[in-house]
Amino acid sequence: MTFTVAVSGASGYAGGEVLRLLAGHPEVQIGAISAHSNAGERLGSLQPHLHALADRVLDDTTADVLAGHDVVVLALPHGASAAVAAELAERSPRTLVIDAGADHRLESAADWERFYGTDHAGTWPYGLPELPGQRERLAGATRIAVPGCYPTTSILALAPGFAAGLLETRDVVIVAASGTSGAGRAAKPHLLGSEVMGGMSPYGVGGGHRHTPEIEQGLAQAAGEPVQISFTPTLAPMPRGILATATARLKEGVTADRVRAAWEDAYGPERFVHLLPEGQWPTTKAVVGSNHVVMQLAVDPHAGRVIVTAALDNLTKGTAGGALQSMNIALGLPEQLGLEIQGVAP
Structure with a gap:
């Protein structure tokens, strides 16, 4: 089975890294690619290393654009993911939403309000599979909060x-x-x-x-x-x-x-x-x-x-790789799929 994946925040470093890894994932098809201030621009002008996707034009980041995919990755600044995720919950409730930002990581509302200064958006399963007991929480999840680097x-x-x-x-x-x-x-x-x-x-x-x-x-x-x-x-x-x-x-x-x-x-x-x-x-x-x-x-x-x-x-294990590793677990795919790329030297 092939899963469709949409990526928001595709003009940033995290979004670009998510797309780089998805391009090598054998079980996904990259769907909508969106941004906000860079909507309408050609991806290759912003992420020139993504040759296979260079001619894709960035959509605006809206629930209309992102809804209907099997997976949506929100690579947005902190404070920006929660509203989009809430709309997706209404428009596309069966979609797996992966937040690469901070909005849904913390369990304590007091800690969130102290360090981020806004209302707490709630807590999602934490995308760090190697933490004891965490793989069981990620299996079948429809919401995942990617840890900070x-x-x-x-x-x-x-x-x-x-x-x-x-x-x-x-x-x-x-x-x-x-x-x-x-x-x-x-x-x-x-x-x-x-x-x-x-x-x-x-x-x-x-x-x-x-x-x-x-x-x-x-x-x-x-x-x-x-x-x-x-x-x-x-x-x-x-x-x-x-x-x-x-x-x-x-x-x-x-x-x-x-x-x-x-x-x-x-x-x-x-x-x-x-x-x-x-x-x-x-x-x-x-x-x-x-x-x-x-x-x-x-x-x-x-x-x-x-x-x-x-x-x-x-950007990889600290963000995008952690997102794909957790996605694989949630979808019931082999955990390492699309992630076995080795390091680069010198």
């Missing part, structure tokens, strides 16, 4: 330790560097090449980044109790990729062997998440353009902490 990296880095009961739930510290594509495609002076090249800078310092409650939510699901984190994002002079270093305090008596065994047990069966052999450390270049996550861990006996470093491509 920082939360994907951070949750995967530490979830095995919390699920195994090895880590303290307070004093969790995560510092992550992201490429500039994580900020979207809109022109911003601080993201100009001359501003970014040759330097790094922090932002959202002091608990102010919007992904903080989402990371805590995912880690709490793994732990079975609340988890408190300190999260600091940084901007790196690269177009795509995330390198996160996550540390947590070990519970009394937990050994390095038990720690490594927990991560091996969690990710040994996984197709897209890889604990590297001891002595090999992650690099963002190894995952560019792929749906893979690579990580390594170490135990610091002096500090009594585990340190996990993880790398992924923020």
Whole structure:
């Protein structure tokens, strides 16, 4: 069976990445391709790498355009997906709607209102299949909220330790560097090449980044109790990729062997998440353009902490790849379908 998939926000980085992956998916047909301010333009003028779709003209993002497809991917800025999704629920109730934005990720309305400043639109099944118990929630789902790129990296880095009961739930510290594509495609002076090249800078310092409650939510699901984190994002002079270093305090008596065994047990069966052999450390270049996550861990006996470093491509596994992986599960397709592309080197 072939499924029709519509993509909104197709002129942005996330929408373009969704289309790149869909173009190689053997069980889908790309339907409507839409945008807002760029409606009416030829896709190839905005996404010149999408050769097979270059002559498609962007429709406006409306429920009329998107309704009737088997799947709709909303690659829209936060706050923009909820209204479109609500219209689709009335016009096309059987359509699988996948929100690549933030609107439906958080379970806590208070957290949403605090960090985003608008009314909470509700919570959808969370599109991180490797989180314990999540595949069962995604199977047959008609609504999916794709995780943020920082939360994907951070949750995967530490979830095995919390699920195994090895880590303290307070004093969790995560510092992550992201490429500039994580900020979207809109022109911003601080993201100009001359501003970014040759330097790094922090932002959202002091608990102010919007992904903080989402990371805590995912880690709490793994732990079975609340988890408190300190999260600091940084901007790196690269177009795509995330390198996160996550540390947590070990519970009394937990050994390095038990720690490594927990991560091996969690990710040994996984197709897209890889604990590297001891002595090999992650690099963002190894995952560019792929749906893979690579990580390594170490135990610091002096500090009594585990340190996990993880790398992924923020546009692929961090957004579009996570969307397609979850879509496959919801539709009953093999989870890896359309996602077995390897990284690019050098």
